[in-house]
Amino acid sequence: MTHDEIAELLGAYALDAVDADEARSVEAHVAACPRCAAELAEHYEMAGLLSGVGGEAPVGLWESIAASTGVARGDQHLTGSPVADLSHERAERSGRRVGWAMRVALGVAAAAVALALIAGAQINHLQGKVNQLSALSTTTGISRAVQTALLNPDTTRITLTGSSSSGKAAAVLVVQPSGQAFLVNANLASLSDKETYQLWGVIDGRAISLGVLGNDPHTVPFTLDATSSLTAFAITAERSGGVVRPTHTPVAQAAVPPGEIRST
Amino acid sequence: MIDLETASDAALVVAIGRFQEPALAEVYRRHGGAVWALTKRVVRSDALADEITQDVFLRLWREPERFDASRAGLRSYLNAIAHNRAVDQIRSESARTAREERSARETASQGYDLERHVWDLAAADQVRTVLETLPDRERSAIELAYFEGFTYREIAELQGEPEGTVKSRIRAGLKRMRSALHHLQGEPIGEVQ
Numbered sequence: 001m002t003h004d005e006i007a008e009l010l011g012a013y014a015l016d017a018v019d020a021d022e023a024r025s026v027e028a029h030v031a032a033c034p035r036c037a038a039e040l041a042e043h044y045e046m047a048g049l050l051s052g053v054g055g056e057a058p059v060g061l062w063e064s065i066a067a068s069t070g071v072a073r074g075d076q077h078l079t080g081s082p083v084a085d086l087s088h089e090r091a092e093r094s095g096r097r098v099g100w101a102m103r104v105a106l107g108v109a110a111a112a113v114a115l116a117l118i119a120g121a122q123i124n125h126l127q128g129k130v131n132q133l134s135a136l137s138t139t140t141g142i143s144r145a146v147q148t149a150l151l152n153p154d155t156t157r158i159t160l161t162g163s164s165s166s167g168k169a170a171a172v173l174v175v176q177p178s179g180q181a182f183l184v185n186a187n188l189a190s191l192s193d194k195e196t197y198q199l200w201g202v203i204d205g206r207a208i209s210l211g212v213l214g215n216d217p218h219t220v221p222f223t224l225d226a227t228s229s230l231t232a233f234a235i236t237a238e239r240s241g242g243v244v245r246p247t248h249t250p251v252a253q254a255a256v257p258p259g260e261i262r263s264t
Numbered sequence: 265m266i267d268l269e270t271a272s273d274a275a276l277v278v279a280i281g282r283f284q285e286p287a288l289a290e291v292y293r294r295h296g297g298a299v300w301a302l303t304k305r306v307v308r309s310d311a312l313a314d315e316i317t318q319d320v321f322l323r324l325w326r327e328p329e330r331f332d333a334s335r336a337g338l339r340s341y342l343n344a345i346a347h348n349r350a351v352d353q354i355r356s357e358s359a360r361t362a363r364e365e366r367s368a369r370e371t372a373s374q375g376y377d378l379e380r381h382v383w384d385l386a387a388a389d390q391v392r393t394v395l396e397t398l399p400d401r402e403r404s405a406i407e408l409a410y411f412e413g414f415t416y417r418e419i420a421e422l423q424g425e426p427e428g429t430v431k432s433r434i435r436a437g438l439k440r441m442r443s444a445l446h447h448l449q450g451e452p453i454g455e456v457q
Binding site (some may be wrong): 009011016018019044048062185214 | 300302308313314317323325337340348391405406410411412417418419421422436437439441
């Protein structure tokens with residue numbers, strides 16, 4: 001890349017918004033270009049300010065850090081410190097952290113089990129109904145709605161990964177507490193006109209159609225019952241028009257940890 | 265043993281390098297909240313924010329020499345690592361190579377004191393004000409990149425704009441923020457006398 005091309009990337013790089021190849025190019029260039037290094041430092045400065053000042057350190061997290069460093073034995077030096085104040089929460093926090101790791105493992109396992117049930121599952125178009133959002137029928141409208149959803153702190157983002165060994169993201173689901181949702185940044189190979197991608201949710205081991213996505217989806221709105229206990233999402237390739245139950249192995253899928261989708 | 269409560273951040277990191285464990289606790293007390301809050305905003309998961317925050321402080325414990333007090337404030341350094349980790353977690357490309365080290369985000373601040381804390385608070389207010397004054401597309405591009413972890417290419421798709429336009433908007437927006445903050449403060453930002 002040329003100097004000017006690198007310079008255009010500096011802002012995005014400072015926000016961690018470039019891909020790995022571009023990051024390497026920027027880093028190599030900046031190491032040898034004082035002008036770009038100076039501009040990057042300024043962008044970093046802004047990024048540092050964007051991060052804000054935060055609040056109190058989370059209660060109990062220190063215990064986990066201390067447990068990994070052996071710091072806990074130094075608490076007699078730290079009157080009023082996190083170590084001194086929070087030691088009684090060690091057991092609770094330790095349990096929580098292990099719980100997280102377990103949840104991830106169990107979530108993946110649950111998705112595998114749930115998706116295995118898809119082939120024999122019954123479809124229920126009424127229960128898992130997908131409503132194309134007519135109010136968001138224009139590309140501009142959808143784009144604006146997606147951005148608004150993404151900037152809502154209560155929105156849940158779920159990344160569906162491809163079934164291939166690469167594990168690359170195939171799409172992202174953006175789910176608002178109201179149940180309005182979007183499939184965005186779909187990275188799915190185009191299908192023929194006789195085929196379509198179809199989005200499924202797994203509830204109690206049953207596959208529920210959440211929408212027909214078309215043969216070359218990018219951003220697709222849909223709605224779901226946010227109070228339902230979804231355990232996984234999946235995308236399959238089906239014949240044009242969609243099917244009542246999945247007939248192919250998912251091309252992308254994601255487990256949904258319990259409580260991940262919040263509802264209003 | 266140094267006086268932890270009055271020691272500068274740089275002095276604490278030196279102490280960490282000498283395996284003085286309470287120094288890490290003091291750094292956590294000062295900056296753990298900021299690191300966690302930023303991470304939580306990006307990943308939207310308490311558990312994941314815990315995980316990343318822990319990693320950030322353990323990294324400081326294991327590799328304190330990576331912090332260069334002449335180039336960055338400690339909070340900015342820790343936040344930079346946390347943000348990079350957080351973005352890696354949510355970024356669509358799971359194999360994205362983590363950038364190992366980040367350069368300075370702020371002009372160096374050698375000490376941590378009340379002035380610094382007050383300045384941080386004031387700066388945060390001003391940043392919020394300045395962000396609101398940016399053109400919508402510039403502001404949303406910056407927010408989607410920094411707080412949502414999207415690449416500029418993903419933002420271009422979301423906004424239905426050419427990638428080059430989004431790149432330019434992010435760069436221009438950050439420059440505009442800097443200029444506006446200069447104007448608001450009447451002095452170079454990032455410096456604490």
